[in-house]
Amino acid sequence: MEADLGFGAQSRAIFAQAPFESRGRLCPEPESPTRTPFQRDRDRIIHSSAFRRLKHKTQVFVYHEGDHFRTRLTHTIEVSQIARSLARALRLDEDLAECLALAHDLGHTPFGHEGEDVMHECMAPYGGFDHNAQSLRVVTSLEQRYAEFDGLNLAWETLEGLVKHNGPLLSQEGAPLGKFKDSELPFAIRAYAEKQDLLLDTWPSAEAQAAAIADDIAYDAHDLDDGLRAGLFAIEEMRDVRYLASILDEVDSKYPGLEESRRIHEIVRRSITRMVEDVIAEA
Structure with a gap:
């Protein structure tokens, strides 16, 4: 199948993610005859409601201050272009890199990081708010479009990269790392980890x-x-x-x-x- 679709396995770096060696989806689905798992994930992300909502979310300036200032949507598109350029040069899987770029801000608040800070303060009694954890909730639960499952049922590699793109969240001993080291992992991440192990103590893919x-x-x-x-x-x-x-x-x-x-x-x-x-x- 990979040869028929022309994905150039022979030209991939040894550390690249091979699309047809995916760990699969939480809810098993038949493979597509025309798209790799990561191409399907990219298409699902682009067609999601959360992706469309990015057009009214602030990057730095609120969108009505001028047509030429960036929103979360235009920022996301620019990130995906750069991610594909890096992936192509490094012989990685471009589609997986693009997926992760397109999904990385799906859970972000309006009003930029100031909005996230306010949400974190409001949600403090319930463990706070983290936009990466919210992105995971969006793609695994909050998007309710498909007949057979909640969320987008993305491939394991897409979910893993979405949650861990800044590095491992847990030490080998299971202690939270980074910005969570003095607290605990957000509830959304802990809850999903009970359903599917995303290996939170390891580095994510090169993509x-x-x-x-x-x-x-x-x-x-x-x-x-x-x-x-x-x-x-x-x-x-x-x-x-x-x-x-x-x-x-x-x-x-x-x-x-x-x-x-x-x-x-x-x-x-x-x-x-x-x-x-x-x-x-x-x-």
Whole structure:
């Protein structure tokens, strides 16, 4: 089947996730004759209600302040593009990386991280709120579209990468790690782990790690873009950051007198390119 669909198994890196070696789904389903498991997951995510709702969720600026500021939806699309670029260069499974990029903010609140902080405070008596845990709830329970199951019934690798894209959540001894080290894992994650073991004490796939890095690259560059266009700081102030100063010098040297909107775009696109190429070189 893999050869018939042209997925190029011979060109994959040895650490890439092979689509037809998936651990499967919580509710077993027949394989698709035309799509890999991760391609099916991508399509389910894109057609979900939660994905459509991202268009009204804040990235940094609320969406009605201007058509050119990013929302969670436009941010998500940009992350997926960068994730695919990284996956292609590193010979990973592009579809799995794209899945994880498209799903990574499904559980995020409106009003950016400020909204998450307020939700966490409101939910403190019940264990708090975490947008990654909420994303898991969305794709395993809250989406109620299919006749045979709640959620999207995504492949194990997609769920694992969604929950652990920032690294293991538990130590080998079972103690919470990272931001949960002084508390406990969110209820949604603990409850789902009773149904399906996502190996919370291990690192996720290389595809999940690529999606996480793509998220960092996207918001670093595009928050800079939105901040410049909103007038929160001036282009010349970027010279205080050596990395950005070198890009600014490069743009001004090649395009002296360039109008500001194009100047901003040239700075941002070069910033993304440098970060992507650096990841590839260091991998």
